Amino acid sequence: MKILVCISNVPDTTTKIVIGTDGKNINTAGIQWIINPWDELALTRALELKDAGKISEVVVANVGTAITEATLRKSLATGADRAIRVNTEPADAWTVTSNLAEVVKNEPFDIILCGIESSDHNGSSVGGLLAGMLDLNLISSVSGLDIENEKLTVQREIDGGKEILETQGPVLLVIQKGIAIVPRIPSMRGIMQARTKPLQIVEATSSESMTETVQVTLPPEKGKCKMIDAENAGEVIRLLREEAKVL
Amino acid sequence: MNFEFTEEQLMIRQAARDYAQRELIVDVLERDEKMIYPARHIKNLAELGFLGMLVDPRYDGGGMDTISYVLAMEEISKVDASVSVIMSVNNSLVCYGIQEYGTEEQKEKYLKPLARGEKIGAFLLSEPEAGSDATSQKTTAEDKGDYYLLNGTKNWITNGNTAGTYLVVAQTHPELRHRGINVFIVDRHSSGISVGPHEDKMGMRSSDTHSVMFNDVKVPKENRIGEDGFGFKFAMKTLEGGRIGIAAQALGIAAGAYERAVQYAKERKAFGTEIANHQAIAFKLADMAVKIENARNLCLKAAWLKDNHKPFGVASAMAKLYAADIAMEVTTEAVQIHGGYGYVKEYHVERLMREAKLTQIYEGTSEIQKIVISRDVLK
Numbered sequence: 001m002k003i004l005v006c007i008s009n010v011p012d013t014t015t016k017i018v019i020g021t022d023g024k025n026i027n028t029a030g031i032q033w034i035i036n037p038w039d040e041l042a043l044t045r046a047l048e049l050k051d052a053g054k055i056s057e058v059v060v061a062n063v064g065t066a067i068t069e070a071t072l073r074k075s076l077a078t079g080a081d082r083a084i085r086v087n088t089e090p091a092d093a094w095t096v097t098s099n100l101a102e103v104v105k106n107e108p109f110d111i112i113l114c115g116i117e118s119s120d121h122n123g124s125s126v127g128g129l130l131a132g133m134l135d136l137n138l139i140s141s142v143s144g145l146d147i148e149n150e151k152l153t154v155q156r157e158i159d160g161g162k163e164i165l166e167t168q169g170p171v172l173l174v175i176q177k178g179i180a181i182v183p184r185i186p187s188m189r190g191i192m193q194a195r196t197k198p199l200q201i202v203e204a205t206s207s208e209s210m211t212e213t214v215q216v217t218l219p220p221e222k223g224k225c226k227m228i229d230a231e232n233a234g235e236v237i238r239l240l241r242e243e244a245k246v247l
Numbered sequence: 248m249n250f251e252f253t254e255e256q257l258m259i260r261q262a263a264r265d266y267a268q269r270e271l272i273v274d275v276l277e278r279d280e281k282m283i284y285p286a287r288h289i290k291n292l293a294e295l296g297f298l299g300m301l302v303d304p305r306y307d308g309g310g311m312d313t314i315s316y317v318l319a320m321e322e323i324s325k326v327d328a329s330v331s332v333i334m335s336v337n338n339s340l341v342c343y344g345i346q347e348y349g350t351e352e353q354k355e356k357y358l359k360p361l362a363r364g365e366k367i368g369a370f371l372l373s374e375p376e377a378g379s380d381a382t383s384q385k386t387t388a389e390d391k392g393d394y395y396l397l398n399g400t401k402n403w404i405t406n407g408n409t410a411g412t413y414l415v416v417a418q419t420h421p422e423l424r425h426r427g428i429n430v431f432i433v434d435r436h437s438s439g440i441s442v443g444p445h446e447d448k449m450g451m452r453s454s455d456t457h458s459v460m461f462n463d464v465k466v467p468k469e470n471r472i473g474e475d476g477f478g479f480k481f482a483m484k485t486l487e488g489g490r491i492g493i494a495a496q497a498l499g500i501a502a503g504a505y506e507r508a509v510q511y512a513k514e515r516k517a518f519g520t521e522i523a524n525h526q527a528i529a530f531k532l533a534d535m536a537v538k539i540e541n542a543r544n545l546c547l548k549a550a551w552l553k554d555n556h557k558p559f560g561v562a563s564a565m566a567k568l569y570a571a572d573i574a575m576e577v578t579t580e581a582v583q584i585h586g587g588y589g590y591v592k593e594y595h596v597e598r599l600m601r602e603a604k605l606t607q608i609y610e611g612t613s614e615i616q617k618i619v620i621s622r623d624v625l626k
Contacts, residue, residue: 183265
């Protein structure tokens with residue numbers, strides 16, 4: 001079985017975000033780029049399944065410019081067999097998905113994994129859009145995946161519990177945390193061999209976007225925390241009624 | 248001059264950092280307090296390839312450069328210097344020594360399992376009465392024709408009990424003094440070897456340090472490394488390489504303490520503001536930052552010289568001397584910045600300070616490094 005893991009390139013989670021001068025984007029100067037944490041977990045699960053002999057090939061794909069190649073090579077170092085980069089700015093989810101769809105059309109995969117969201121835009125759109133474009137079955141919020149004899153057992157998070165589903169490929173799974181516990185660390189051998197693995201660059205078939213960013217702002221400053229003595233319950237009630245106006 | 252790292256070097260550094268910050272941190276305090284050997288971590292690091300980083304892939308190593316090794320050593324040492332000393336002895340003393348000077352047969356038989364981390368190596372030079380004065384070592388290796396007979400005691404041996412392969416320095420021809428010293432690859436489980444208790448050390452307590460006694464231990468002739476009488480030169484050359492590993496370790500200990508001090512200074516409040524806003528503390532952090540940057544540059548320069556097959560003995564001595572000294576200064580200051588919290592185990596910095604001290608002593612004391620440097624200056 002062949003698996004495709006869709007990878008998003010995001011700023012390191014400790015980055016101090018600065019708004020760009022046009023107010024429509026973030027300033028990318030000096031940013032450390034990493035693999036989207038959900039995609040990293042998806043990739044880890046794919047590699048675990050490959051180690052167990054359930055998957056024959058793990059391919060990673062990204063829509064982005066050359067700055068994403070370091071992240072793709074890290075995925076190769078971690079154990080992916082092949083990487084594909086569609087060369088265009090990932091303007092929005094539509095641009096990303098329409099380009100990914102073209103990649104998949106040329107090469108059908110048994111399973112496609114998409115992280116439920118990316119840690120920068122948190123759009124939560126690509127998985128659903130991609131399944132729609134390709135007319136694939138989709139299961140969302142997947143926190144567990146096992147494969148036995150071409151049959152997939154999928155666990156998903158639902159309100160108040162977990163749901164276990166059985167399905168088979170081709171299928172697109174939108175991945176939630178829990179799919180893997182610890183993201184895989186690339187071995188030294190993997191790192192040294194990463195450049196010997198194929199990293200295919202394909203030209204974008206579409207740079208059409210469906211959305212326009214009007215403005216990007218930082219969130220409002222968090223309010224200060226007022227500490228009140230445990231014996232002073234009356235003061236808490238007064239503040240909740242008169243200042244917060246929630247009582 | 249290109250001061251940038253390659254993509255591979257950055258990936259290696261990140262892999263070491265991820266393992267240290269996610270896995271080593273979990274049980275480092277307990278292992279330090281109770282002197283528990285980090286068996287699970289050594290196995291994991293072996294699987295990731297950290298124990299044979301510099302060994303040629305022909306012998307199952309990673310084939311990496313020394314700069315990558317320095318980066319990995321720094322990241323591991325920020326969290327756990329016990330694990331990094333095990334890594335350093337295996338990589339830059341034992342593997343390096345056998346790869347540089349061993350025969351093809353010796354490399355096939357001994358280097359491969361060491362590079363894979365299936366066996367751990369130990370380097371046996373110091374004795375109860377011979378540390379810096381290595382040539383007055385008393386362990387003997389009598390030439391018995393087709394084997395050597397080892398007798399003597401070695402001291403302060405890292406991996407003394409857990410190693411599978413020893414490199415043992417011993418005297419064969421006393422009349423030739425240091426030119427009559429040899430070095431041997433010795434199987435840890437040879438008959439006649441006994442190991443003393445796990446030393447109760449000030450720091451790096453999770454790494455096992457022992458005396459090792461040899462009582463009529465037979466060593467096959469083919470296990471001698473190099474020509475008859477090469478042992479002392481082997482030891483000095485190998486320690487030159489090992490020095491870079493320890494310099495990187497000291498750098499990591501300092502950097503780990505510094506990062507914690509910066510974080511603490513941003514959070515702790517005194518006199519109405521975070522202590523980072525008081526110049527007394529901010530200036531301490533500035534001084535620490537400069538020292539660490541210098542130590543890092545010295546380590547990387549020594550690594551670059553070695554990778555480019557240029558003489559690196561003086562550079563590695565400078566790196567080790569400086570990094571060890573600033574590790575002591577930076578960790579002491581980190582404890583100070585933490586105030587009372589710096590004095591309790593939970594905040595790690597007191598452990599880093601205890602660990603820093605050893606870097607000024609082992610693999611060539613700071614005083615020995617000064618001898619190496621001053622001899623070069625005055626030649």
